[in-house]
Amino acid sequence: MSVAFLFPGQGSQQVNMLKGLPDHRLVDKTIDEASEALNESAILLDSETNLQSTVAVQICLLIAGVSSARVLAANGAKPDLVAGHSVGAFGAAVIAGVLDFQDAVSIVKQRGEWMEQAYPEGYGMGVVLGLPEQKLGKILEEHLSQGEEVYYANLNSKDQITISGTIRGIKKVLEKAKGAGARKAELLNVSVPSHCPLLDTVSEKLAFALKNIQFRSPEVPFAGNRTARALRDPEAIKEDLAHSVSHSVKWHQATSLFYELGARLFVELPPGRVLTDLSCHAFPSARSVSVDDSGFHTAQVLINRVKQPN
Amino acid sequence: MVGVKQVSSKNHSWTKRRDAKAERLKNVEGISSGKVIPTDRIIEALESLIVPGDRVSLEGNNQKQASFLSAALNKVSPSRIHDLHMIMSSISRPEHLDIFEKGIAKKVDFAYAGPQSLRIAQMLEDGKVTMGEIHTYLELYSRLFVDLIPSVALVAADKADKEGNLYTGPNTEETPTLVEATAFRDGIVIAQVNELVDELPRVDIPGSWIDFVTVADKPYELEPLFTRDPRHITDLQVLMAMMIIRGIYEKHEVQSLNHGIGYNTAAIELLLPTYGEQLGLRGKICKHWASNPHPTLIPAIESGWVESIHCFGGEVGMEEYVRARPDVFFTGKDGSMRSNRTLSQLAGQYAVDLFVGSTLQMDQDGNSSTVTSGRLAGFGGAPNMGHDPRGRRHSTPAWLNMMTSDDPLARGKKLVVQVVETFQTGNTPVIVESLDAIDVGKNAELATTPVMIYGDDVTHLVTEEGIAYLYKASSMEERREAVAAVAGVTQVGLKHDPKRTDELRRSGIIALPEDLGIRRTDANRSLLAAKSVEELVEWSEGLYNPPAKFRSW
Numbered sequence: 001m002s003v004a005f006l007f008p009g010q011g012s013q014q015v016n017m018l019k020g021l022p023d024h025r026l027v028d029k030t031i032d033e034a035s036e037a038l039n040e041s042a043i044l045l046d047s048e049t050n051l052q053s054t055v056a057v058q059i060c061l062l063i064a065g066v067s068s069a070r071v072l073a074a075n076g077a078k079p080d081l082v083a084g085h086s087v088g089a090f091g092a093a094v095i096a097g098v099l100d101f102q103d104a105v106s107i108v109k110q111r112g113e114w115m116e117q118a119y120p121e122g123y124g125m126g127v128v129l130g131l132p133e134q135k136l137g138k139i140l141e142e143h144l145s146q147g148e149e150v151y152y153a154n155l156n157s158k159d160q161i162t163i164s165g166t167i168r169g170i171k172k173v174l175e176k177a178k179g180a181g182a183r184k185a186e187l188l189n190v191s192v193p194s195h196c197p198l199l200d201t202v203s204e205k206l207a208f209a210l211k212n213i214q215f216r217s218p219e220v221p222f223a224g225n226r227t228a229r230a231l232r233d234p235e236a237i238k239e240d241l242a243h244s245v246s247h248s249v250k251w252h253q254a255t256s257l258f259y260e261l262g263a264r265l266f267v268e269l270p271p272g273r274v275l276t277d278l279s280c281h282a283f284p285s286a287r288s289v290s291v292d293d294s295g296f297h298t299a300q301v302l303i304n305r306v307k308q309p310n
Numbered sequence: 311m312v313g314v315k316q317v318s319s320k321n322h323s324w325t326k327r328r329d330a331k332a333e334r335l336k337n338v339e340g341i342s343s344g345k346v347i348p349t350d351r352i353i354e355a356l357e358s359l360i361v362p363g364d365r366v367s368l369e370g371n372n373q374k375q376a377s378f379l380s381a382a383l384n385k386v387s388p389s390r391i392h393d394l395h396m397i398m399s400s401i402s403r404p405e406h407l408d409i410f411e412k413g414i415a416k417k418v419d420f421a422y423a424g425p426q427s428l429r430i431a432q433m434l435e436d437g438k439v440t441m442g443e444i445h446t447y448l449e450l451y452s453r454l455f456v457d458l459i460p461s462v463a464l465v466a467a468d469k470a471d472k473e474g475n476l477y478t479g480p481n482t483e484e485t486p487t488l489v490e491a492t493a494f495r496d497g498i499v500i501a502q503v504n505e506l507v508d509e510l511p512r513v514d515i516p517g518s519w520i521d522f523v524t525v526a527d528k529p530y531e532l533e534p535l536f537t538r539d540p541r542h543i544t545d546l547q548v549l550m551a552m553m554i555i556r557g558i559y560e561k562h563e564v565q566s567l568n569h570g571i572g573y574n575t576a577a578i579e580l581l582l583p584t585y586g587e588q589l590g591l592r593g594k595i596c597k598h599w600a601s602n603p604h605p606t607l608i609p610a611i612e613s614g615w616v617e618s619i620h621c622f623g624g625e626v627g628m629e630e631y632v633r634a635r636p637d638v639f640f641t642g643k644d645g646s647m648r649s650n651r652t653l654s655q656l657a658g659q660y661a662v663d664l665f666v667g668s669t670l671q672m673d674q675d676g677n678s679s680t681v682t683s684g685r686l687a688g689f690g691g692a693p694n695m696g697h698d699p700r701g702r703r704h705s706t707p708a709w710l711n712m713m714t715s716d717d718p719l720a721r722g723k724k725l726v727v728q729v730v731e732t733f734q735t736g737n738t739p740v741i742v743e744s745l746d747a748i749d750v751g752k753n754a755e756l757a758t759t760p761v762m763i764y765g766d767d768v769t770h771l772v773t774e775e776g777i778a779y780l781y782k783a784s785s786m787e788e789r790r791e792a793v794a795a796v797a798g799v800t801q802v803g804l805k806h807d808p809k810r811t812d813e814l815r816r817s818g819i820i821a822l823p824e825d826l827g828i829r830r831t832d833a834n835r836s837l838l839a840a841k842s843v844e845e846l847v848e849w850s851e852g853l854y855n856p857p858a859k860f861r862s863w
Contacts, residue, residue, distance in 0.1 A: 132738050229432060257429055
């Protein structure tokens with residue numbers, strides 16, 4: 001049995017998500033490191049106003065995930081596998097020992113800025129529930145062939161898929177999806193069309209920027225967002241971090257692979273419980289906990305129990 | 311004879327295999343003491359006994375796993391041992407595929423990969439595994455005696471003595487088959503055992519077939535795979551079970567059968583002592599079984615329905631119950647059950663009247679598959695039982711009942727029943743226009759599409775709408791109409807002309823519940839002879855000892 005750490009992506013952010021972290025020297029240290037890399041006070045980023053910007057959201061998610069995992073590790077609760085959803089993958093890479101936290105902060109900041117600048121208006125994302133992937137795929141293909149820019153974004157579970165593109169295109173696809181029997185199909189409050197070819201230029205910039213950053217071999221397997229493979233090669237992880245922003249995130253497959261690799265405890269780092277809900281549903285015979293919901297102590301006890309049975 | 315050169319055998323060795331084995335055995339003289347390899351030297355021993363490119367048969371099926379030996383194989387040095395050709399019934403543990411990632415193994419022949427089905431699909435795509443074939447159990451076992459003869463077999467048993475005699479108890483499963491194929495062609499057989507004892511309760515495999523035994527660090531893995539909690543059986547499954555008992559078992563007088571692992575078949579088992587009894591069918595149907603010792607069979611056994619059960623394998627928690635019912639189960643002198651997967655599969659293929667199973671997808675011709683996109687689950691044993699073995703000669707009432715012509719050479723047919731709800735959870739239709747398996751087969755470059763049960767073997771399709779008696783269809787067109795008539799509101803079902811339904815009912819090609827005298831409102835869980843695992847324990851007079859995860863009290 002092994003333990004998988006899951007780092008959430010955008011959508012999981014909460015106001016005061018950094019200020020709400022436990023009073024622990026490693027949390028303070030992590031926030032200080034971030035402030036130093038950013039050349040501004042990181043703790044201020046989690047205000048309601050600041051979280052209007054995707055840049056602050058992404059940085060806050062990175063800090064929350066990494067500092068929480070560091071607190072758990074200090075109590076011997078370490079993962080056997082790591083995965084992060086979208087920007088969460090940077091936190092996963094840091095905890096796997098692949099890149100330095102401060103390097104991750106700088107690159108995530110740039111990632112956020114480039115994403116924000118890419119499409120100032122008219123673009124976004126939508127979510128479809130309860131329609132099989134192939135059916136939605138056909139609808140997307142139809143619209144793409146008619147010249148609408150609309151693509152798969154995240155394959156979160158068998159019946160939860162997000163799409164990215166122009167608002168106009170997304171609306172059309174959502175309408176069709178409802179007609180085809182989707183339980184729910186709605187526009188998300190997101191202004192960046194993430195995880196589709198519209199962000200190819202962001203990937204190119206990221207790949208260029210990452211060239212100068214040192215990557216080490218992961219201490220535990222790292223789930224690639226783009227390929228849903230368990231990556232062990234630092235160059236492959238670098239490539240995945242650069243290109244996942246312009247490719248769909250195969251979350252369901254990546255976590256299914258972890259389950260096949262023996263993961264029976266899925267621990268979602270703060271903030272929130274979005275990924276916990278997905279794994280609860282996908283792997284009823286495994287246990288999924290959100291650190292935010294269950295607390296650090298419970299998470300730590302459960303992790304140590306898996307590591308040292310009896 | 312012209313053109314045939316008579317080769318003198320004087321300089322030709324006919325004992326190359328035997329000599330090679332003797333050489334290998336010499337390598338472990340300093341490691342083993344007699345036949346016993348010390349637990350902490352198993353990796354070293356494997357490195358000395360196995361050579362690169364060997365064909366290695368690793369025991370592991372959907373129940374019993376040689377988990378100590380597979381973990382040890384995963385730790386050998388890839389520079390010493392590489393490019394092995396693995397033959398495994400089931401790829402179910404992470405290390406079964408780790409050995410491919412490390413290069414210890416290269417090629418695989420297997421029957422089932424359900425628990426690793428995504429990963430093996432990825433590894434095939436990435437070129438990390440070379441595919442032999444995906445087999446059914448019986449085909450894989452058979453090929454061990456033809457062109458996949460193992461150089462080494464790694465198997466699991468409960469106990470051994472110093473002479474290498476093995477006791478496998480209720481979980482004999484395929485161990486004798488794997489050992490026989492290896493031992494009698496000068497391969498090397500290594501058995502992991504839970505304990506080494508002076509005297510065995512009984513000998514399941516003789517010591518002269520075994521080269522080495524090693525005591526595992528912990529008992530081999532055993533999955534309680536065939537335990538179905540009656541709590542999860544739905545009213546709809548009760549309805550379908552009633553239709554099957556009435557419209558198939560009673561109608562065709564089905565006396566011998568195999569049941570799979572699903573809740574649908576568990577529902578049938580739990581309705582025999584109630585609904586079946588009301589119909590006066592005890593002693594007339596369901597007397598002889600080739601199946602695992604399903605806990606849900608306990609009420610039927612206790613009510614005197616079942617005369618015999620031969621088992622593929624054991625089931626965790628059923629040991630004492632089986633031991634106390636030797637008139638029904640196959641048991642050894644020591645009292646515990648004897649299972650044998652090969653022989654039970656053979657019995658399920660040739661000797662039984664009927665197979666009933668469930669599936670994830672069926673097309674309009676009745677072909678079905680459990681393969682879904684991106685996953686390569688394999689077949690296991692269902693296709694062995696879920697087809698009509700055309701070599702069969704002996705007759706039974708049910709088999710003869712499938713004859714549809716007066717031709718003097720007409721013969722009967724095995725009943726192959728597929729039972730499905732038209733939709734899975736999440737709005738996914740089960741009856742579809744085209745199987746996902748076609749794309750999966752193409753992507754994995756398989757020689758044939760991985761179809762679980764071929765449509766032309768399916769005699770009956772049961773859904774919540776009714777039964778389609780496909781064997782009666784006189785043309786492919788009529789067969790499709792019959793499938794569509796019970797396909798509900800799936801795309802396939804919606805294309806069906808409801809006017810044809812009445813004609814199909816009149817000609818007996820389909821039957822709705824009311825045609826079988828079943829009221830939908832009667833079909834509910836209160837009919838189940840046991841509604842929980844706790845009640846199964848009660849039925850067994852406390853002999854059934856369910857695993858902790860099935861205990862809710």
